[in-house]
Amino acid sequence: MTSGFAEPGDLGMRVVFLGTAGGPNPTPGRRGIATALIVDGDIFLIDAGRGVLDRYLEAGLGLEHFRAILITHMHGDHISDLFSFLMYGVGTAHGELPSGTAPLDVIGPGPVHAAVNGSDPFRGPPYPGVGGYLDYSYAGSALTLNSWSIGMPDLRALVRLHEIEFLPGTSRPTGSFEVFKNDGVTITATIVPHLEVSFAYRLDAIHGSVVFSGDTGPSPAVADLVRGAGLLVHEVMDLKALLRAGFPETHAPFFRQIHTDIDDVGPIVRQAGVTTLAVNHLLPPKPTTPKATWIQRIGDTFAGEPIIAEDLMSVAIGKT
Ligand SMILES: [Zn+2]
Numbered sequence: 001m002t003s004g005f006a007e008p009g010d011l012g013m014r015v016v017f018l019g020t021a022g023g024p025n026p027t028p029g030r031r032g033i034a035t036a037l038i039v040d041g042d043i044f045l046i047d048a049g050r051g052v053l054d055r056y057l058e059a060g061l062g063l064e065h066f067r068a069i070l071i072t073h074m075h076g077d078h079i080s081d082l083f084s085f086l087m088y089g090v091g092t093a094h095g096e097l098p099s100g101t102a103p104l105d106v107i108g109p110g111p112v113h114a115a116v117n118g119s120d121p122f123r124g125p126p127y128p129g130v131g132g133y134l135d136y137s138y139a140g141s142a143l144t145l146n147s148w149s150i151g152m153p154d155l156r157a158l159v160r161l162h163e164i165e166f167l168p169g170t171s172r173p174t175g176s177f178e179v180f181k182n183d184g185v186t187i188t189a190t191i192v193p194h195l196e197v198s199f200a201y202r203l204d205a206i207h208g209s210v211v212f213s214g215d216t217g218p219s220p221a222v223a224d225l226v227r228g229a230g231l232l233v234h235e236v237m238d239l240k241a242l243l244r245a246g247f248p249e250t251h252a253p254f255f256r257q258i259h260t261d262i263d264d265v266g267p268i269v270r271q272a273g274v275t276t277l278a279v280n281h282l283l284p285p286k287p288t289t290p291k292a293t294w295i296q297r298i299g300d301t302f303a304g305e306p307i308i309a310e311d312l313m314s315v316a317i318g319k320t
């Protein structure tokens with residue numbers, strides 16, 4: 001682990017945490033959820049929460065090396081700056097493109113057509129997927145995009161969309177499935193327990209493998225996905241601290257289903273046999289218990305020292 005900036009031109013594979021704050025509350029020092037994975041200089045982004053572009057630039061990452069965005073699910077702390085990253089970031093980095101070229105892959109949930117087991121207590125179906133989110137954003141930004149069009153590509157032409165969609169009446173896969181492959185990286189996904197549709201992703205490259213749990217309750221699906229990987233990036237919450245801060249006790253059982261408490265991460269890691277664990281998506285986003293306590297509580301159930309992710313922290317994977 002290093003605390004320095006990533007060198008995108010380097011050979012090898014590394015994760016750079018750009019934003020590590022879970023949930024909607026803005027927090028000084030931690031941006032919304034976004035993590036960069038760099039593979040031999042190519043950059044993949046996992047989620048695009050609040051402040052992702054600023055952190056991306058602060059980390060010294062080059063937009064010209066940007067290849068793909070993976071969205072785990074459609075909660076705001078993971079997608080709030082997706083469109084602005086495309087418009088201000090990738091859009092300004094590319095001049096007008098030859099027709100038929102689309103240098104950027106966007107992978108994420110398709111639309112949800114119906115509630116799953118009535119599991120969402122907050123809002124009814126249906127929900128747009130990542131494509132619908134981008135379409136509405138394009139439409140709402142028409143004045144901007146028309147004004148800035150000189151020298152910028154049509155953002156819709158910039159993106160190759162890969163929506164993971166489950167049509168009504170079809171069954172959902174119970175194990176992992178491939179969602180993307182290019183010359184250097186294969187990406188597989190599995191469905192995890194977090195409201196309607198949420199994915200954990202595994203990225204395999206010649207240098208090693210890393211799994212991002214996304215938002216999830218404790219899940220054997222994550223343990224299956226991570227088997228043999230070098231690094232697991234897993235979400236975490238400190239439920240006791242949330243309750244002390246006034247979080248309603250009545251919501252606690254539901255939260256235990258859709259997020260993973262600090263005491264429940266270790267058993268997942270042990271089950272998977274992964275060698276390195278980093279926890280992100282901190283809830284509360286400004287921990288009220290010392291970092292050493294988090295490390296000790298997670299470490300009690302995991303034979304290793306967990307990494308508590310900070311914004312701009314960099315972690316190397318495998319042989320570099
Ligand atoms: Zn979240």
Ligand SMILES: [Zn+2]
Pocket residue numbers: 073075194215
């Ligand atoms: Zn979420």
